[in-house]
Amino acid sequence: MKNLRIPAVLAFTALSIFSCSDEPKETPLTIGNLEISETKPSPGDSLKLTYSAIDTITEAFYVYTVKSSAYPVDLDLIKDGERFTGGLKIPDSADGLIFNFKVGEDYDANDEKGYSVNLYDTDGEILPESESSVTYYKATRGTDYGIKYNQEDAAKLLKENWSKHPDNLAILYVINSSDKAFADSIYDAKLASLSAKEQLVEEDYSNLITIYNVKKDKAALDSITPIITAKYPKGNQAQRAFYQKIYEAKNLEDKEAIAAEFEAAGGVPSSYGNYMYSDLAQAELAEGNIEKFKEAAEKISAATNKASLYNNVAWNMAEKGENLELAEELSKTSLDLVDAQKSDKPDYYTQSQFEKNLASTQAMYSDTYGLILFKQGKIKEAIAAQEDAVADRTSPDVYERYVQFLTADEQYDKVFEKASEFVKKGKATTKTKEYLATAYANTDHDGDFDSYLSGLEKIAHDNALAILKKEMLDEEAPTFNLKNLNGEEIALADLKGKTVVLDFWATWCGPCKVSFPGMQKAVSKYADNENVEFLFIDTWESTSGEARQKGVSDFIKQNNYTFNVLMDTPKEEGSREYDVVSAYEVEGIPTKFVVGPDGKIKFKAVGFDGNTDGLVEELDMMIGLASGQ
Incomplete structure (x- = not known):
């Protein structure tokens, strides 16, 4: 074969063309x-x-x-x-x-x-x-995605760039957290500028409300609220004021009068207006006014708010076994409203996030619908609804209801299959295991049930332990000194050498309170173990001072909890920002931390899945791993 020879000039030209066509415009x-x-x-x-x-x-x-x-x-x-x-x-x-x-x-x-x-x-x-836009996002939303942005660094950069966005009060709020003097000077200049204007527009009033809220100037807020309510009844701030009035109203007649005032002023519900009508609807229902409840609910403009109201009301009725026909009607409507939202994506979701959120909401509402149908004796319809519920849920109580319905329909083969699966996943309640025992006895199986169940539970335990080992942390735990309900000062540093479980909670937090029977079981289990301490840190309360202390103390006493409750300290009087919860970068409650004997955080657990026994077992494993066992 002959070698192909290309003239030098031609070869260079070809190479140049090839290189230029593939070279990026700039370095990636x-x-x-x-x-x-x-x-x-x-x-x-x-x-x-x-x-x-x-x-x-x-x-x-x-x-x-x-x-x-x-x-x-x-x-x-x-x-x-x-x-x-x-x-x-x-x-x-x-x-x-x-x-x-x-x-x-x-x-x-x-x-x-x-x-x-x-x-x-x-x-x-x-x-x-x-720079400011990106920094603001990372400082305010970054923790949702694992980003840790030092708030002082964020405030410093935003302050340096302030001249590029001198009217952005959202950004100024971040600066205020680290440099209050600088922020106050801007707020005061803004107030002076607004005071000099002959006539204020709606945006000006919104800015005033933002500033007065930051400065905690209630008198000034109270003085402009009637003005903005009268001038802009359809605006967000006016609706917020009406909602606040309805929320604080002591009786139904006052709530009805406030709603009538809102409508007379030309207000059309959106945002806070929807919350206002939701509050009114629930007040009507509490008095047994079914038709007025429906009237108020129909005035809610957002399908999301209306569906949530109907589902919550239907669930409460189902739990009590009351008004089941009405509950079924409301529950079915809530599901129809969710289905109607599929083409109405909010800006704060991606499309996939929106679809996932809708699926989760639909599953939750299907769980309500299934329970209502079951309590009416509509077993097969209840099973169909519950199959929609378990398709997207991992909550053990939802799984429990599913196998309960299947057991009632004597579908023992399916109960055996599904309940076994839930036990292996570590998502089975005590009742789920009882339904599994019933199915085991009514199907063709050799051997002892207790041995079979123990085998499944071992699989669940081993899997959970393997996951926990992978999730184990080794981060320095922020130190703190807080007083408990008895006035005794507790210092985390004094507990070094022990394994410490911290549980951040508040009296208004539903999931916190639902988790407490399980936490009490854990506290009782370790009561005689001098190497393990449980501390329940109350935070983010809406009340302060003596009222907060009394509310927390009464809650603990009324429920006979033996918790050592510490009172987190607000950053300043009346603030909803608290020192220790901020130091631990908690985004939602309940959140638990397990601190090892070396003073380092070994585990962080957010939320509660409803499984009391599972909570105790998970804490057992965390405490064991944190203690080096």
Whole structure:
């Protein structure tokens, strides 16, 4: 074969053409596991993305910021070996981008720094709002996705960039948390500017309300509320004022009068107005006024609010076994309302998040519907509803009701299959295990049931233990000194050498209170173990001072709990921000921490799934692992 020889000039030209066509316009930007096709992207640009991950990506979306607002959008990524590729077109209105990737069960937050990108103009200069917009998002929403942004650092950057957004009071609120003097000077200047205006518009009143709320100036708030209510009855602030009045009203007649005043002023419900009519509807129902309840409920404009009201009312009726025909009607309507929302996505969800949230809501409402049907003796219809409930739920009590309905219908083979599955998953209540025993006795099985059940429980225990070992932390626990209900000062540092369980809670928190029977079981179990301490930290209460102390103390006494309750301290008088809950970066309650003998956080658990026995077993495993057992 002859060798093909290409003239030198021709070879060079061909090589040059090949290289130019494949060379990117600029060097790609690399942030952790993410590579972006442009280092200085601009609004309107199309970007190519490459994300490296060993495990499966279970969620991927980006957020584009517009000043202090944020809009999430799903990312459609394609797997290519150990990489995932995709792209997006930056919206023209955007000034910043944040990328969020969930790998397996956890968000990859790039060592807690996040994946954030500033945007630039056509001259390669950073957009004026970009740094502040991205920082504001990371400081206020970042913890949801594993990002830890020091609030003082955030406030410092926002303060340095304040001249680029001098009217953004949302951003000023973040600055206020670290530099109150600077924020106050801006608030005072804004107040002076508004006072100098001959006539105020609705936005001006909204700014006044924001400022007076931050400054806790109740007298000033009370003085402008009647004005904004009269001038802008359809506005959010006016509706908020009417809702506050209805909420505080002592009797039904006063609530009805306030609603009539709202309507006479030309108010049409939205936002707070929907809460107002929900409150009125529940007050009517409490007095047995069914038709007036329906009238008030029909005035709620948002399908989400109306569906929630109907489901809550229907569930309460089902639990009591009262008004089951009405409960069925309301429950069915709540499901129809959820179905009607499928084309009405809010801006704060991606499409996939919205669909997942709807599916979860539909499952929860189906659980209500199933219970109502079951209590009316409509067993097969109840089973069909409960199958919708368990399709998206992991709550043990929902699973329990499912096998209860199947047992009532004598579907023992299916009870055996499903209940066994729930036990292995660690999602079985004591009642679920009893239904499994019934099914075992009514189906063809050899051997002893207790041995069979023990085998399933061992699988569940071993799986849970393996997961906990992977989730184990080793972070320094913030120290604190708090007083308990007896006035004794408790210092976390004094408990070093012991395993300490911290439970953040509040008297208004439903899931906290539902979890307490399980927590009492755990406290009683370890009562004689001098190496384990339980501390229940009361926080985020709406009352303060003696009223808060009395409310918490009365709640504990009335329920005969033997908890050592510590009172978290507010950052300032009347504030809803508290010291210890903030130090532990708690986003919702109940939240539990298990601190090992070395003074380091070993576990963090948020929420309660309704399984009392499961809670005690999980705490057993956490305490054992934290203690090095």
